[in-house]
Amino acid sequence: MTFFLKRLGHAAFLLAGVSVLSFLLLQLAPGDFFDEMRLNPQISPQTISHLRSQFGMDQSLPVRYWRWLRSAAHGDFGYSFAYNAPVSPLLRTRALNTVLLAGVSTLVAWIIALAIGVWNATRAGRWPDRLSAGVFSFSLAVPDVLVALLALLIAVRSGLFPVGGLGSSRFEEFSFLQKARDIAWHMVLPVSVLAFGLVPTLTQHVRSAVMGALSAPFVRAARAHGIPPARLLFRHVLPAAANPLISLFGVSLATLLSMSLLVEVIMSWPGLGPFFLEAIMARDVYVVIGVVLLSTSFLVVGTLLADALLLAADPRIRRS
Amino acid sequence: MKSSTQFRIGLSVLALLHLAVLVPGFFAPYDPAEQDRSLSFAPPTAIHFKAHDGSWRLRPFIYSVTATNDGDYAEQSGPEYPLRFFVRAAPFRLFGIIPCATHLIGVDAQAKFLLIGADRYGRDQFSRLLYGGQISLFAGLLAAALSLSLGAILGIVAGFYGKWIDDGLMRLAELFLALPWLYLLFAVRAFLPLTVSTTTTFFLVVIIIGLVGWVRPARLVRGIVLSAKERKYVLAARGFGASNLYLLRRHIVPETYSVLLTQATLLVPQFILAEVTLSFLGLGIAEPVPSWGNMLSSLQQYHVLVSYWWMFLPGLALAVVFLGYFSVADALEKHVQSASS
Amino acid sequence: MTSPSASVARVEASTAPLLRLRGLTKTYRQRHLWREDRPIHALENINLEIPAASAFALVGESGSGKSTLAMCIAQLEALDAGEVWFKQKQLTGLSSDELRHQRAKIQLIFQSSALALNPRFTTIEAVTEPLEIQGSAERSQQREIALECMRLTGLTPELAQQRILTLSGGQRQRLAIARALTLSPELLMFDESFSGLDLIVQAQVLRLLASLQKSRSLTYLLITHDLSLVIGFASHLAVMQSGRIVESGAVSEVLAHPQHAHTQALIAAMPKWPTLQAAESGA
Numbered sequence: 001m002t003f004f005l006k007r008l009g010h011a012a013f014l015l016a017g018v019s020v021l022s023f024l025l026l027q028l029a030p031g032d033f034f035d036e037m038r039l040n041p042q043i044s045p046q047t048i049s050h051l052r053s054q055f056g057m058d059q060s061l062p063v064r065y066w067r068w069l070r071s072a073a074h075g076d077f078g079y080s081f082a083y084n085a086p087v088s089p090l091l092r093t094r095a096l097n098t099v100l101l102a103g104v105s106t107l108v109a110w111i112i113a114l115a116i117g118v119w120n121a122t123r124a125g126r127w128p129d130r131l132s133a134g135v136f137s138f139s140l141a142v143p144d145v146l147v148a149l150l151a152l153l154i155a156v157r158s159g160l161f162p163v164g165g166l167g168s169s170r171f172e173e174f175s176f177l178q179k180a181r182d183i184a185w186h187m188v189l190p191v192s193v194l195a196f197g198l199v200p201t202l203t204q205h206v207r208s209a210v211m212g213a214l215s216a217p218f219v220r221a222a223r224a225h226g227i228p229p230a231r232l233l234f235r236h237v238l239p240a241a242a243n244p245l246i247s248l249f250g251v252s253l254a255t256l257l258s259m260s261l262l263v264e265v266i267m268s269w270p271g272l273g274p275f276f277l278e279a280i281m282a283r284d285v286y287v288v289i290g291v292v293l294l295s296t297s298f299l300v301v302g303t304l305l306a307d308a309l310l311l312a313a314d315p316r317i318r319r320s
Numbered sequence: 321m322k323s324s325t326q327f328r329i330g331l332s333v334l335a336l337l338h339l340a341v342l343v344p345g346f347f348a349p350y351d352p353a354e355q356d357r358s359l360s361f362a363p364p365t366a367i368h369f370k371a372h373d374g375s376w377r378l379r380p381f382i383y384s385v386t387a388t389n390d391g392d393y394a395e396q397s398g399p400e401y402p403l404r405f406f407v408r409a410a411p412f413r414l415f416g417i418i419p420c421a422t423h424l425i426g427v428d429a430q431a432k433f434l435l436i437g438a439d440r441y442g443r444d445q446f447s448r449l450l451y452g453g454q455i456s457l458f459a460g461l462l463a464a465a466l467s468l469s470l471g472a473i474l475g476i477v478a479g480f481y482g483k484w485i486d487d488g489l490m491r492l493a494e495l496f497l498a499l500p501w502l503y504l505l506f507a508v509r510a511f512l513p514l515t516v517s518t519t520t521t522f523f524l525v526v527i528i529i530g531l532v533g534w535v536r537p538a539r540l541v542r543g544i545v546l547s548a549k550e551r552k553y554v555l556a557a558r559g560f561g562a563s564n565l566y567l568l569r570r571h572i573v574p575e576t577y578s579v580l581l582t583q584a585t586l587l588v589p590q591f592i593l594a595e596v597t598l599s600f601l602g603l604g605i606a607e608p609v610p611s612w613g614n615m616l617s618s619l620q621q622y623h624v625l626v627s628y629w630w631m632f633l634p635g636l637a638l639a640v641v642f643l644g645y646f647s648v649a650d651a652l653e654k655h656v657q658s659a660s661s
Numbered sequence: 662m663t664s665p666s667a668s669v670a671r672v673e674a675s676t677a678p679l680l681r682l683r684g685l686t687k688t689y690r691q692r693h694l695w696r697e698d699r700p701i702h703a704l705e706n707i708n709l710e711i712p713a714a715s716a717f718a719l720v721g722e723s724g725s726g727k728s729t730l731a732m733c734i735a736q737l738e739a740l741d742a743g744e745v746w747f748k749q750k751q752l753t754g755l756s757s758d759e760l761r762h763q764r765a766k767i768q769l770i771f772q773s774s775a776l777a778l779n780p781r782f783t784t785i786e787a788v789t790e791p792l793e794i795q796g797s798a799e800r801s802q803q804r805e806i807a808l809e810c811m812r813l814t815g816l817t818p819e820l821a822q823q824r825i826l827t828l829s830g831g832q833r834q835r836l837a838i839a840r841a842l843t844l845s846p847e848l849l850m851f852d853e854s855f856s857g858l859d860l861i862v863q864a865q866v867l868r869l870l871a872s873l874q875k876s877r878s879l880t881y882l883l884i885t886h887d888l889s890l891v892i893g894f895a896s897h898l899a900v901m902q903s904g905r906i907v908e909s910g911a912v913s914e915v916l917a918h919p920q921h922a923h924t925q926a927l928i929a930a931m932p933k934w935p936t937l938q939a940a941e942s943g944a
Contacts, residue, residue, distance in 0.1 A: 141642035146635035258502030280510040560791040561761035
């Protein structure tokens with residue numbers, strides 16, 4: 001239990017640190033949105049200074065940080081200049097979309113990785129194992145940019161899959177089931193691209209974790225007792241291999257988020273990615289900071305979840 | 321395959337590529353900025369050994385190509401332009417200083433030899449591939465050098481001096497690790513002026529990528545330093561009156577070399593990819609300077625994606641580079657594993 | 662078995678002690694979050710005098726504080742209280758420059774020579790290291806001195822370029838001694854340096870030490886738990902228990918008339934080999 005509390009405190013510290021970092025980055029912006037406004041002759045200087053004070057831009061640094069932090073804690077991430085609307089609602093839908101994509105991709109990738117990894121571990125050194133190792137090392141070399149573009153090409157050429165977006169044009173008219181099917185159809189390509197990027201390394205780790213567990217003395221003893229292989233696998237080997245794999249899950253979240261950013265942009269998936277890029281181009285600072293904070297929170301929460309999973313799965317950690 | 325063959329092949333491929341992009345001016349037939357609107361998205365020029373009349377030539381040659389009415393390109397039946405070697409063509413500067421005008425391959429000025437086709441402005445993609453490769457590959461190398469140096473120094477300081485320096489540094493490291501690096505990269509990039517000169521952008525990109533990536537090398541180096549400083553021979557050297565600096569120089573830092581080398585082979589491809597991603601999305605190296613990233617970004621338009629397959633080639637080049645680095649990294653790791661066992 | 666110490670025992674100790682320890686104390690604190698801090702008294706008020714040109718044995722069970730004492734004498738660990746006097750000069754509280762100069766005179770040789778030598782170094786690099794650190798001679802001279810010390814310890818010059826990894830245990834131990842000698846020390850401390858060696862090798866090294874002592878006028882501090890080593894080699898003896906010195910004096914005296922219970926226990930624990938005569942005459 002102390003382990004989990006420690007991780008919780010740790011997570012809180014991380015979030016605080018990131019908020020400071022983000023806020024400092026905010027201050028780095030040479031000139032802000034209002035400088036560009038100043039170039040617009042239709043907006044009077046008085047309006048500008050009024051807007052500036054409204055946003056608290058003329059206060060001292062710690063004050064601004066505190067005000068910003070307070071509102072962020074309430075879920076208010078500021079105001080988007082480009083959309084002329086508060087940031088949070090804009091973030092919410094898109095965040096959900098990103099979580100959907102990332103979540104499904106991780107699930108798919110892990111299922112594939114577990115299947116192939118376990119299979120390879122049990123037949124280590126033989127040709128299926130060597131073949132997949134070879135295939136995976138090649139696939140790792142292909143950059144995700146290329147994979148995403150190729151997937152897009154397939155979509156456009158074959159017409160089998162939609163070329164982007166979340167739902168078809170008549171989405172609103174669909175029943176719930178139809179909506180779900182529609183979204184799933186739109187997700188096939190982005191999920192495939194993400195899974196393609198995740199599966200090689202995951203499989204590698206699953207394989208080594210399972211091999212490690214297989215060679216453990218207690219597994220050998222269990223086998224000697226005559227325990228059938230399926231039961232052996234699910235009740236003895238996999239739980240033993242769980243510890244490094246759950247840690248891997250926690251660590252791979254950061255890569256997952258970064259990968260999904262690129263894939264979302266290229267395949268026009270309406271998640272945080274394209275929104276983030278847009279905001280950067282438009283120097284919409286509050287959106288940028290909001291996205292950074294949100295994505296980091298995802299990471300921190302995800303790692304915390306992984307730690308909780310670890311606690312549940314590994315009795316050795318519970319005891320310590 | 322055996323790790324030493326793997327290592328040698330990987331290293332040779334990498335060496336060749338880096339050599340080619342080190343002096344792009346020589347290997348590229350044209351200036352990367354040279355436009356020719358009449359050859360917009362012209363396909364790769366076919367190299368012939370057999371002429372239209374059926375006779376064979378010893379020397380490979382091309383026909384000149386013009387646009388047809390329906391937007392396609394057709395070969396002229398006209399004069400043959402043999403491929404010449406060591407031609408005098410557009411002047412460039414070797415290593416940026418020595419003026420030179422000799423190119424490895426070229427044809428007479430009336431025809432254009434587009435080995436891998438042209439882009440929207442009719443610029444030779446092959447030349448742009450080489451010049452862009454220089455940017456992308458060296459951005460990766462420089463950023464990796466920065467990360468490794470920073471990481472090594474911080475790791476050594478944290479490991480050797482310990483206590484609160486170590487604690488503080490490790491907390492900072494965890495903070496950096498907690499951030500999704502691409503988001504961080506973008507955010508930092510976002511807060512710098514969008515349009516600056518190319519050299520500034522290049523160094524900016526290198527510095528940002530390098531600053532984000534110091535954590536893993538630092539942690540590994542710290543681990544090594546922590547165990548190295550407890551060794552008995554370090555204690556013995558202290559007994560001879562050694563200063564901290566001597567201990568670091570003679571006993572501790574040499575232990576970090578192998579880990580830094582393996583980290584280098586892993587970081588460089590990551591950083592090349594980071595630069596490519598940034599430039600692809602318009603946040604890195606901008607037109608007209610080529611980078612493999614911004615060369616790929618035209619593929620975001622559907623008509624380019626579908627019709628002009630040669631625009632994908634920078635992606636293939638990237639894959640080859642990564643394969644090279646990965647085989648070297650793999651071979652190094654196997655070597656280290658066998659050495660320590 | 663001819664005792665290599667016969668010549669040693671007969672050397673007269675000079676009147677002023679080479680090393681004087683006064684009130685050395687060192688306490689470790691084990692920190693616990695919820696329990697009381699438990700102090701570990703590694704050294705408690707140690708007082709000792711080591712005569713020059715002697716072979717002084719420091720005997721005790723593991724955990725008695727022998728190694729800690731050696732480290733404190735060599736100024737490799739800090740003392741909580743007490744003074745270390747080397748030839749009428751206090752070692753504690755010296756400036757770093759002066760300390761560096763003094764370090765040359767007192768050398769500590771560790772138990773495991775394999776760990777005490779950097780495996781990446783070549784033999785000659787390891788032997789010249791002390792000279793390099795002290796900066797006491799020119800580069801060419803350093804090599805000469807190193808080779809000379811190697812010769813003294815029975816290491817052939819052909820070994821100079823070999824990596825330390827390739828040397829045997831006995832060669833490494835000699836190497837450790839050779840490099841300690843390069844600085845012309847006056848006190849050589851051996852922390853359980855013989856426990857890992859084969860008996861034959863151990864005898865060879867002891868013979869070497871005996872001959873060196875005379876030619877280089879060295880004083881030895883031998884830390885060991887092996888009392889039989891003491892009998893064969895040492896001139897003086899001190900017994901440690903739980904961080905305290907319970908008995909000290911000339912070897913012959915202490916062994917013949919042990920005063921302290923612990924000393925008696927140690928002597929009683931020594932294996933007694935029946936002599937050949939007893940075996941023949943007895944049952």
